[in-house]
Amino acid sequence: MKKAVIIGVGAEQGLGAQLAKRFASEGLHVFVASRTQSRLDALTLEIEQAGGKAPPFALTQRTKSR
Amino acid sequence: MIKLFEKAGSGLSLAIYNTGNNYPGQIIEMDAEYFEKSWKSCCFGGFLFGREAVRRMVPSGKGTLLFTGASASLRGRANFGAFNSAKAGLRTLAQAMAKEYGPQGIHVGHVIIDGAIAGEKIKRHLPELAKKLGEDGMIKIEGIVDGYEYLYNQSPQAWTFELDLRTSIEKW
Numbered sequence: 001m002k003k004a005v006i007i008g009v010g011a012e013q014g015l016g017a018q019l020a021k022r023f024a025s026e027g028l029h030v031f032v033a034s035r036t037q038s039r040l041d042a043l044t045l046e047i048e049q050a051g052g053k054a055p056p057f058a059l060t061q062r063t064k065s066r
Numbered sequence: 067m068i069k070l071f072e073k074a075g076s077g078l079s080l081a082i083y084n085t086g087n088n089y090p091g092q093i094i095e096m097d098a099e100y101f102e103k104s105w106k107s108c109c110f111g112g113f114l115f116g117r118e119a120v121r122r123m124v125p126s127g128k129g130t131l132l133f134t135g136a137s138a139s140l141r142g143r144a145n146f147g148a149f150n151s152a153k154a155g156l157r158t159l160a161q162a163m164a165k166e167y168g169p170q171g172i173h174v175g176h177v178i179i180d181g182a183i184a185g186e187k188i189k190r191h192l193p194e195l196a197k198k199l200g201e202d203g204m205i206k207i208e209g210i211v212d213g214y215e216y217l218y219n220q221s222p223q224a225w226t227f228e229l230d231l232r233t234s235i236e237k238w
Binding site: 001002003004005006007008009014015016018019022023026028029031033055 | 067070071073074075077078079080081082083084085086111115119134179183185186187207208210211214215218
């Protein structure tokens with residue numbers, strides 16, 4: 001399965017979320033990241049209910065750039 | 067961010083960097099920290115993200131890396147110097163990466179969104195502006211997503227580097 005990584009999915013109905021939903025519907029396994037866990041969970045649920053795959057990933061930890 | 071790519075693992079075919087903070091501020095009273103924060107979100111983060119994406123795509127010789135830009139990517143505007151300069155930096159980074167990794171099979175693209183997006187953000191945080199612009203004055207999200215999908219599905223024999231999207235009534 002092809003995979004996609006999308007960062008910037010802050011708003012439930014924002015561009016990032018819509019991109020995630022579109023590419024998930026196209027069959028890509030979408031990995032999304034957001035600072036807001038609740039929004040991420042809602043998006044993940046929506047994608048999975050539509051038959052797609054999108055494990056959530058919260059950008060809550062600040063890690064040193066490598 | 068690196069952990070996100072590590073979680074995705076192999077088989078990465080698409081990466082989209084869609085962040086930005088369109089916050090205003092006059093230069094004369096702007097803290098260095100404010101400027102740096104804008105640069106980190108709009109430009110430096112794009113470098114980290116893009117680097118991780120191409121590190122994983124180059125070995126397979128294919129992949130699409132897309133960056134979200136704005137009208138700010140092309141021009142400076144009073145009171146938006148921090149955002150403008152960061153977005154312009156992201157655009158030239160994207161262009162450099164397109165030239166650097168295109169020959170290795172990686173399609174790097176930049177999408178300029180020229181105007182307000184008809185999404186949750188403006189309706190929730192700037193309802194008066196949303197009302198003033200009206201549905202015809204805001205860019206339809208589905209149309210923007212169509213643009214990203216178009217870029218993703220392009221053949222290497224006919225790649226677009228940049229799309230600019232706006233409503234029919236946007237002055238530009």
